[in-house]
Amino acid sequence: MTDTKNTGDKTLTASPKTLTLKRPSETGVVRQSFSHGRTNAVVVEKVKRRTVTPGDAKGASAAPSPSAASTAPAPAPARPAPQQPAAPQRPAASGQPQRPAPAAPRAGGRPGGVVLRTLTSDEMGARAQALAGARIREAEDRKRAEADARARAVREAEEERERLAAEARKREEDARRQQEEEARRRAEIEAAKRAQDAATISTPQTAAPVAERPAASAPRPQSSAPYSAQRPAGPSSAGPRPAGPSSTAPRRPGAPAPIGGVRRPSAPIESEEPVRAPVRRAGPSAPVRAPAPAKPERAKAAPTKERGRLTIATATGGSDEERSRSVASYRRRVQRLSGKGHQEPKEKLAREVTVPETLTVQELANRMSERAVDVVRLLMKQGVMKKITDLIDADTAQLIAEELGHTVRRVAESDVEEGLFDAPDAPESLKPRPPVVTIMGHVDHGKTSLLDAIRQTNVVKGEAGGITQHIGAYQVTSPLGGKITFIDTPGHAAFTAMRARGAKSTDIVVLVVAADDGVKPQTAEAINHARAAGVPIIVAINKVDKPEAKPEKVRSELLQYEIQVESLGGETLEVEVSAKARTNLDKLLEIIQLQSEILELKANPDRPAEGTVIEAKLDRGRGPVATALVQRGTLYQGDIVVAGSEWGRVRALVTDQGDTTPEAGPSMPVEILGFNGAPEAGDRIAVVENEARAREIADYRTRQKREQAAARAVVRVSGLEQMMSQIKVAGKKEFPLVIKGDVQGSVEAIVQALEKVGNDEVGVRVLLSGAGGVTESDVILASASNAVVIGFNVRALKEARDAAERTGTEIRYYNIIYDLVDDIKAAMSGMLSPERREDFLGNAQIREIFAVSKVGKIAGCLVTEGVVQKGASVRLIRDNVVIHEGKLATLKRFKDDVPEIRAGTECGMSFENYQDMRAGDVIECYRVTEVKRTL
Structure with a gap:
């Protein structure tokens, strides 16, 4: 079995970074030409196209990019494979050197060198995954390259079109400039010819042979100076011309056209020698004289400046011609020489000037379209010395405006609020709206508990001390299907303003009275608020489930405040409820719904919103938040609103359930986010058309608050009684x-x-x-x-x-x-000064005065009443007049110092720092105690 393990081989992995070929490019400058001789240099980037040959592909370490592959020519046909197949050579990874291919096996069939091992299934899977990823990247690169190629083709076509257009414009400009140069040169030649012919004809002489005249082909000096500079001193060519051949006479073909009666030469005069005057002859038989030496030319007259049309070609031309003056410059020169001409007086316009309560002199001048200097002059004539930055009142501004012939419309600063609230609605635009019900009553009578039982929430749990200290707004659905908006008010005596604010923005007041407590002070206050607002009252007798409940007592106590319920033959609706036992809650909602149907509550939802700020706070995460009740119109997210001295754009509308809503219709309570500051509770809120008006209204209200605060701080004393009270307050x-x-x-x-x-x-x-x-x-x-x-x-x-x-x-x-x-x-x-209380101790009568050395006078006294104590306060009374008040320094019985002496006993007394005592005076002894005061 052949060993195929190769320890130096590594698993084939895909490179995480795709290799691409960046097309080389170079930059160049193309000069664009425009009309009237204007040019512009543009930097153009030229992309080089690279052609990949089969020889270049061998040294490439990665596959060519799709863009290069699309532009490369078809590769040459591959050569036939050798008899011994070579081992497959893998492409080297990015950043790694190319590993040499293993040696081919020897002829004998035995392997020579290192034999490749077979890939495992994991390595084959990794290789397949890498190849699939490479194919996907190659397809994406091909698509990207095709898109880039299309965009580049479009860009190159556009650049080529612009270049061709620029070249066409340049050719047209060069042709036009060449034509103008040719026309100018032709005009100079003709002008020089006319000048020469005029000078020849105006000289008295006999007809000379043609041979003695200057040759037409003789060269003449060529100059680029204008025709007026080349004209010789003498008769002007503009004068009468001599008679000559008619311009309409037939001429031979090829002959130059006549100019001014003189035929043009067939060839242009390009001689560089000056044209000399013809030789004079004495007569027909006179011999021909030699031409006289040329006399020095006289000084030519200064050339006159010709005015022509000023164009870009003449202004930017490369010729030495002097630029001519424009028509506007000539007119300005004429006006300057003639004293600026005669200017017709302009008709003065009378304007309607809007004059507020105060404004500056400059603002008044701007509104009248007058100079501020004229306004200041009129003020000085009336004895008022003002600068343009000083303020003047409306009366002075009206006098000045009428003096200058304008009409005045007086406006107040408060006019910025006109049309902000209470705009009337058409009857056909009104639609039914939910009722707004305010829960009012004494503290701890179960108002919030009743509302929690209706809403199935627990707001009381979140209140400190179990009492409501905030005003809240909620919306519920009644059993009859309609919506009802509730406003919960605190019952504490300190929250009078909250109860008044709730009564003003409500349709129905539900007066909650505890059956076990009866009518209390805040109950009577709620009745007064409801009557002041002119809204109907529904009495809800709460806590009827308690054993000590006495609903009849509540009904009888309400008669003291002129509230007669239906059970007693009155018109005020009543219902006995229990928030804890959830008794008759549906009945209460039905009564509220029926009462609202009787009132026929309607509002126009298709108009800018108006409402009232019920509560406002400053949330650290959300910023200023205002709880508002929309009363008219519909409030949308993004509206610009004004409330008191604050304004803002509505960023979000949050319902009582914590949900965000895009709009809020009539009788709907929402939290508004987006104010620049927390408005005051009770401020009316309105939607305005733009930020400018919102800022103007807010600034006006801020100034009003500042002025009112300053007015409260200023003390106005108008009588003796007020002056004395102010003196008391000053030491407060x-x-x-x-x-x-x-x-x-x-x-x-x-x-x-x-x-x-x-x-x-x-x-x-x-x-x-x-x-x-x-x-x-x-x-x-x-x-x-x-x-x-x-x-x-x-x-x-x-x-x-x-x-x-x-x-x-x-x-x-x-x-x-x-x-x-x-x-x-x-x-x-603790800041109050303590109360001083005086306690009488006793009286003593002086019988005799004894003078003791080194001690002073000592009074021998007899205690007639009470007791005399050492260190107590004393008064010396002579003839029922208090002579001295002080402290008792010494109290002796014979030679001994004693703390006190009772009535009927003789003693000796001396005062602190006082010696004027006489026999028969009465000494009153008392003690002063301080009592702490409380508010």
Whole structure:
């Protein structure tokens, strides 16, 4: 058996990188010619085509690229194989040297050298896979090469077409330039001939033989100067010409055409010698004289500049001719010499000038299309000294505009909001819409629990302390098939603004009253809000499943607020429900649906959207987010909206279920992403046509807020009573705070609750309030004013915590609003000055004054009432008038110091730093205690 193992052989593998041949190329420059003598140099890349011959294929380490294979000629026929077949030679891999083929077996049949081993099945599979991959890459390369070849053919055809077009243009330009040069040269020859003929005819002489005249073929000097420079001094050729043969006379074939009565020479004059004047003869029989020596030519007149049409050929021509002046230049010269001519006065245009409340002088001049200098001059005539950058009021601007003959239309700055809200709709465009229902009532009466039972959710679980501190909007489907939008409001006393905001944007109010608690203060407040909004009320008596529930008590208590339910013969709808037992929830939804059908709620969905911002917050991941209720129209993703002093483009609309929707119709609550800042809760939202108007409205509202804040800061004193109250306020202690909350509504409720805390001595001053986490700038502001940072349902960022540690600023976190209010109230109570309380101890009467050396005066007294204690406060009373107040320094009984003396006992007393005591004075002894005050 023959051994075929070859230890030096390796398994055949496919190269991971496909070998390709890059076509060599070289660059050249082609000059393009255009009309009027313009040229352009273009760099052209020329691709070399390579022809592969059979001899070149032997040294190639890889198969040629498809592009080269397509252009190569057919290979020569292979030579016949030798008798001994050679072993197959594998192509060398990329980067490896070519291994020599094994030696052929010897003639005797025995193997000579190394014998190849047979490939295993795995190696055969790898080889087949490599060959298949190579075929696929080869097919792809072939397709790519064919596409490149087609693109290159198209490109080369386009370049060839452009080159031919450029060559054609160049030939046309050269032909045109040659024709112009020929015409110019012909004109110069004719001009010189006419000048010579005119000079010959104008000289008085007798007819001379033809032999004595200058030969026509004599050469003349050739010059490229214009005809006006070659014209000799003498009679102008433009004058009357002598009579000559008629231009219409017949002439022999081949004769030159006559010019100005003189026949043209048959050959052009190219002599370089000057043309001499003909020899004068004295008479017919006079001998022929020798020609006189040539006289020096007189100085020729300065050539006049001829004006012609200025073209690119004459401007860029290579001749020495002087460029002629253009018509426009000639006109400017004439106007300059004639004093700019006579200009007709322009008719002044009267314009309608829009004048706002304030504007600058330059803006007024621009609106009138007048010079700012004229406006300033008129202002100076009226005694007003203004620069063009100074502001003037609308009255002054109107006077100036009318003085200049313009009409004025006065506008207010608030006109930017015209047509933004409450545009009327056609009755036929109105369509039914879902009702908006607001849940209102006292705290802990089960409002959110009732809404959770309807929606089958658990919002209460996410609220701190089990009470609702946020306003929310949801949409559910009633048993009758219609949709109902619910707005949930907090019941805490601090959230009055939220309840008022919910009542304003609602159609129906559901008043939730607990059957075991009855009507409470926030219940009465909700009734007042509903009446102020003019919406119907549906009473939902909750917690009827509790043993202590008394629904009849609730019905009777509601009569105090003029609410008479149907069971008592009134018009107000009522229903007994239980959120925990899910009792009569369907009945409540049916009553709401029937009430909405009675109201006939309609809106136009085919118009720009309008709505109200229910809540706003600053989300760290999504940016400013506003919860809005669309009331009219349809809000689409991509609309430009304005809410208060904030504006933006709607990036996304998110429903109460967390799904993204492309549009939101009437009565649909959605979260709007895309505002440049968090708007205030309660702001009306509207869609505008472009960003310019949105920015203008937002800027106007920002200025309004700034002016209102400045007006509140300015103190206006208009009377003695207000002046005294202002003096009290001036010494008032302030408790500075920086408040940050999770939503705008909570921040608003906190600020309003804290403003009610305080008295004439101490109060809260809110430096900054807003939605979002506590930032580093908030901490820096608080440290500059020694304020406390309050975070409600938010936390401070890492940079803010580092800044607080660095500056020693206190940051307090809360998630229940009444805990926050109680802590601030306790902190403010510590700022109150303690109350001083005076406790009477006793009286003593001075009987005698004793003078003691080194001690001073000592009063001998008799304690008449109460007790006298050492170190207590005393008053010296003389004739019922307080003479002195101070401290009791010494209290002695005989020679001993005693702490106190009771009534009926004599003692000796001395005061601190006071000696003016007399017999008969009364000493009143008392003690002062301080009592801590609270708000």
